Amino acid sequence: MPKDTLFPTHRVDFWSELDELDRSGDLEESDEEAEAFDRSIQQEVEAKRVKRHERPERPIDEEEAGLLPIVDEDQLGLTASSHQALPSFHASQILFHSTPKQLRDLSTLPSVDTPLDDTPGATESHQPAGVLDTPENIASPIDTPSSSSRRLTGTGEGRGRRDDPATPVPLGTEAFKNLKGKKDFQTLTKHFELFSKGISKDVTANNANVKGKGKAKAQKSDSMLIAGLGGRVLEGLRFCVPPELGQVGKHKQRWDIISKLGGQVVLQPDTSITHIIYDGRSQIALARELGLKSLSELPEGTVCVRWDWVVQCKLAGRLLDTSQFLSFPKTFTKMISAKAVPATRRLADITSLLSRGTSDSDTESPVKRPRIPSSAIPAIPRPDVFATTRTKKPFLNPWRSELKIVPTVDTVHALPKGPGWKFGKGDDRDDLDDILSALKDGTIYEEECFTSARGMPYCCYHHVVIAHYIRSQSANPDSRGDRFKCGQDHDGTERSTNAGPNEWLAKKFEDLHDMYLGVQGKNQFAIRQYQQGELFFPSCCTPWIITSGKDARRIKGVGQSIADRIDEFISGEPGRAYYEDTEKARIVAVLKDVYGVGETFANELYKRGARSIRDLKEKDFGLTPGQNIGVELYEDLNTRIPREECRAIYELIASKARAIDPKIWVEIMGSYRRGQEDSGDVDILITRDTDDGLTHEGLLKSLVIGLKENGVITHDLSVPSQWDALEAKWMGVGKVPGGRYRRIDILCIPFDQWGAALIYFTGNISDILCLKQFNRSLRLYARKKGYSLNQRGLYVGVIRDKGGLKMTEGEFAVITKTEQEIFDVLGLRWRHPHLRRP
DNA sequence: CTCCAGTTACA
DNA sequence: TGTAAC
DNA sequence: GGAG
Ligand SMILES: O=c1ccn([C@H]2C[C@H](O)[C@@H](COP(=O)(O)OP(=O)(O)OP(=O)(O)O)O2)c(=O)[nH]1
Ligand SMILES: [Mg+2]
Numbered sequence: 001m002p003k004d005t006l007f008p009t010h011r012v013d014f015w016s017e018l019d020e021l022d023r024s025g026d027l028e029e030s031d032e033e034a035e036a037f038d039r040s041i042q043q044e045v046e047a048k049r050v051k052r053h054e055r056p057e058r059p060i061d062e063e064e065a066g067l068l069p070i071v072d073e074d075q076l077g078l079t080a081s082s083h084q085a086l087p088s089f090h091a092s093q094i095l096f097h098s099t100p101k102q103l104r105d106l107s108t109l110p111s112v113d114t115p116l117d118d119t120p121g122a123t124e125s126h127q128p129a130g131v132l133d134t135p136e137n138i139a140s141p142i143d144t145p146s147s148s149s150r151r152l153t154g155t156g157e158g159r160g161r162r163d164d165p166a167t168p169v170p171l172g173t174e175a176f177k178n179l180k181g182k183k184d185f186q187t188l189t190k191h192f193e194l195f196s197k198g199i200s201k202d203v204t205a206n207n208a209n210v211k212g213k214g215k216a217k218a219q220k221s222d223s224m225l226i227a228g229l230g231g232r233v234l235e236g237l238r239f240c241v242p243p244e245l246g247q248v249g250k251h252k253q254r255w256d257i258i259s260k261l262g263g264q265v266v267l268q269p270d271t272s273i274t275h276i277i278y279d280g281r282s283q284i285a286l287a288r289e290l291g292l293k294s295l296s297e298l299p300e301g302t303v304c305v306r307w308d309w310v311v312q313c314k315l316a317g318r319l320l321d322t323s324q325f326l327s328f329p330k331t332f333t334k335m336i337s338a339k340a341v342p343a344t345r346r347l348a349d350i351t352s353l354l355s356r357g358t359s360d361s362d363t364e365s366p367v368k369r370p371r372i373p374s375s376a377i378p379a380i381p382r383p384d385v386f387a388t389t390r391t392k393k394p395f396l397n398p399w400r401s402e403l404k405i406v407p408t409v410d411t412v413h414a415l416p417k418g419p420g421w422k423f424g425k426g427d428d429r430d431d432l433d434d435i436l437s438a439l440k441d442g443t444i445y446e447e448e449c450f451t452s453a454r455g456m457p458y459c460c461y462h463h464v465v466i467a468h469y470i471r472s473q474s475a476n477p478d479s480r481g482d483r484f485k486c487g488q489d490h491d492g493t494e495r496s497t498n499a500g501p502n503e504w505l506a507k508k509f510e511d512l513h514d515m516y517l518g519v520q521g522k523n524q525f526a527i528r529q530y531q532q533g534e535l536f537f538p539s540c541c542t543p544w545i546i547t548s549g550k551d552a553r554r555i556k557g558v559g560q561s562i563a564d565r566i567d568e569f570i571s572g573e574p575g576r577a578y579y580e581d582t583e584k585a586r587i588v589a590v591l592k593d594v595y596g597v598g599e600t601f602a603n604e605l606y607k608r609g610a611r612s613i614r615d616l617k618e619k620d621f622g623l624t625p626g627q628n629i630g631v632e633l634y635e636d637l638n639t640r641i642p643r644e645e646c647r648a649i650y651e652l653i654a655s656k657a658r659a660i661d662p663k664i665w666v667e668i669m670g671s672y673r674r675g676q677e678d679s680g681d682v683d684i685l686i687t688r689d690t691d692d693g694l695t696h697e698g699l700l701k702s703l704v705i706g707l708k709e710n711g712v713i714t715h716d717l718s719v720p721s722q723w724d725a726l727e728a729k730w731m732g733v734g735k736v737p738g739g740r741y742r743r744i745d746i747l748c749i750p751f752d753q754w755g756a757a758l759i760y761f762t763g764n765i766s767d768i769l770c771l772k773q774f775n776r777s778l779r780l781y782a783r784k785k786g787y788s789l790n791q792r793g794l795y796v797g798v799i800r801d802k803g804g805l806k807m808t809e810g811e812f813a814v815i816t817k818t819e820q821e822i823f824d825v826l827g828l829r830w831r832h833p834h835l836r837r838p
Numbered sequence: 839c840t841c842c843a844g845t846t847a848c849a
Numbered sequence: 850t851g852t853a854a855c
Numbered sequence: 856g857g858a859g
Contacts, residue, residue, distance in 0.1 A: 524842090525841090525842060528842085596848095624848075624849070625848095626847095626848075717847095718846085718847050718848070719847085720846095720847085721846080721847070729846070729847085731847085760844090760845090789843085789844085
């Protein structure tokens with residue numbers, strides 16, 4: 001792949017915040033940008049052909065369909081003819097992934113819900129069991145023939161009256177009063193007027209999806225497909241985009257993007273708006289800004305979303321669930337279906353259709369309380385459920401099927417509440433926010449315009465995840481088993497992505513990182529930096545186009561060495577990255593994929609002549625028993641586990657455990673708890689309430705034995721040193737009947753370490769970094785505060801020598817029954833597991 | 839020049 | 850103790 | 856390999 005074709009030549013990508021725009025006053029700017037972006041995407045696509053391993057087993061479309069509802073316009077009243085008739089609610093408000101589960105045996109089941117939310121409203125009653133929540137049975141908010149529209153309450157921020165968009169009544173007469181008189185504000189409103197005029201002039205062209213600025217468009221006819229990126233997904237929606245000082249350029253772009261996507265833009269709220277774009281965090285501040293006493297004065301159903309929602313909708317070419325993009329997730333704006341079933345009702349409805357007890361993996365406190373059915377398990381509906389409803393998709397862009405968002409497992413009940421908890425009132429950004437951004441830091445460059453965008457981290461995260469996911473998707477031919485055959489399998493399933501203009505760099509670094517994994521003696525921290533490189537470059541993290549290594553050094557985490565690599569990549573001159581990328585390194589990297597084979601032994605194997613997994617199978621290299629299992633099950637163990645299967649394995653284990661001791665607590669942790677849609681292994685955490693004087697001592701042994709009899713557990717990889725200790729970890733392999741072999745970890749812990757163990761075992765991030773960054777940064781943070789955090793608890797008084805070696809153990813700082821206690825001591829807000837990722 | 843999380847199991 | 854793993 |  002010749003670099004020049006990969007490397008975009010234009011200067012700015014479509015969403016960067018440029019004040020030049022303002023200065024020039026040239027409204028065409030964003031058009032140009034859009035074009036540039038689109039072009040870069042195309043180039044990106046070109047670059048996307050090659051790839052490596054690892055893909056989930058499901059066909060992509062299946063997931064995609066499940067996660068991103070394609071909305072039938074008819075159902076939304078959004079067909080062209082009804083374009084004017086603004087629906088009160090919108091597809092974007094659909095609560096998509098709520099899979100409440102059945103109430104389990106209350107008397108025996110430890111209640112482990114997340115930081116307490118006993119509010120009945122949010123956690124609806126559950127329904128009798130009987131229907132499995134297999135994908136087939138999951139009610140889609142779309143295809144559920146829902147009852148006639150009901151009066152909506154409790155949705156969105158607004159409670160006020162709603163008018164037809166033709167006759168909006170302004171709200172917030174005092175809006176922006178503290179901005180008025182500011183020069184910036186005046187220029188902004190002036191620009192807005194200009195913009196509005198431009199829109200009405202262009203309206204025809206707009207409808208044809210070609211916005212008037214003739215010349216530039218003509219030549220880009222085939223990037224038109226992409227230019228259309230997004231189609232008119234915001235058709236019929238009306239956006240209030242409250243002005244911000246010093247953000248004229250940014251806002252102009254936003255208006256333009258919204259209107260190109262078919263949405264209407266207003267500065268001041270009125271009775272017809274459907275959305276407010278707000279990247280801040282404080283409802284109060286927003287209300288004040290808008291000149292409202294409270295956001296409830298907004299029209300009923302108004303949703304406050306961060307800007308990145310729009311961006312993602314544009315990228316996805318369709319409306320996305322807003323749940324991941326709410327400005328105020330804490331209020332948990334109950335998203336509702338287009339058919340306007342009240343939120344709580346909907347949830348109950350879904351509950352009744354699903355069920356079968358499952359763990360709520362968002363569990364937290366061992367405090368006893370009735371177990372509430374919750375929705376920890378994401379609905380991953382099957383594609384055919386949607387097939388019939390997606391036909392109306394207004395703009396079928398080819399990228400659509402590539403884009404997916406991390407599963408948003410909308411655990412409604414999981415919102416934190418109670419003592420010690422505050423919802424982010426105002427700007428209560430805590431230090432962990434800083435940690436999380438620090439994690440990303442490498443991905444965020446520090447510039448004024450960027451730090452001002454509060455919503456950015458999340459956006460960034462989403463983009464990274466998506467980009468990464470797509471990368472691995474495109475890397476691998478589908479269908480089980482095929483992926484190891486390497487080669488031929490590129491059955492025309494061209495998987496392109498719409499990642500940004502620097503994406504090729506991310507790919508380069510991903511590749512480089514993989515390669516260095518096989519280089520012995522390479523500094524682990526150096527490898528980590530390359531790994532970081534994967535994160536830096538997706539367009540939304542680095543909103544400008546990197547033109548040189550020097551340029552990239554603006555990014556925190558990119559130093560001289562990474563910059564040099566970038567220059568190599570750009571110039572195409574073979575440099576270190578080229579010379580170090582040897583056949584040997586690649587082979588070693590593959591050998592290292594065997595479970596139990598690390599860098600050292602992989603190199604040793606290479607030295608002894610091993611060149612492939614087959615060699616390992618055929619010749620005797622004196623592998624350990626564990627490594628032999630790794631070789632034998634190489635394919636299975638290197639295949640990601642679909643979420644449903646994780647759950648199935650969990651259920652098998654949990655039921656066996658409960659059969660042994662009904663008071664046992666069994667939870668599924670790891671990537672599953674974080675809400676990922678596939679996992680590398682199944683992580684199970686076990687403990688038992690000691691209130692009756694008994695413990696889970698010895699349970700692990702009988703559990704494993706029992707599961708071996710079942711055929712659920714098939715191999716041991718590493719067993720506890722003391723089987724009957726309260727703390728014991730078993731690692732091995734198991735499967736569901738007829739399924740692939742899967743890695744399983746079972747961790748038993750003393751009851752009072754529940755909180756610390758949850759933090760530990762939930763970890764974070766995996767998907768992108770394969771580092772367990774959340775743990776690492778939290779522990780680093782604790783250390784800086786004079787504590788020490790490990791899977792057992794949070795300690796104070798740890799004395800370290802100057803090398804950082806621990807001289808004393810210290811003592812428990814807190815009883816760590818709950819995660820929250822730990823977060824509290826560290827002065828941090830508890831975070832939903834799903835948010836423990838950068 | 840120093841630090842980069844903190845721990846367990848296996849051989 | 851070094852290696853590999855969570 | 857990068858940051859302090
Ligand atoms: O180096 C590590 C590896 C893991 N963990 C914790 C966090 C992690 O979430 C949990 C389970 O580990 P696992 O390797 O299963 O990672 P995961 O997060 O579950 O990802 P996946 O299993 O999908 O690969 O153990 C750490 O603290 N440090
Ligand atoms: Mg795991």
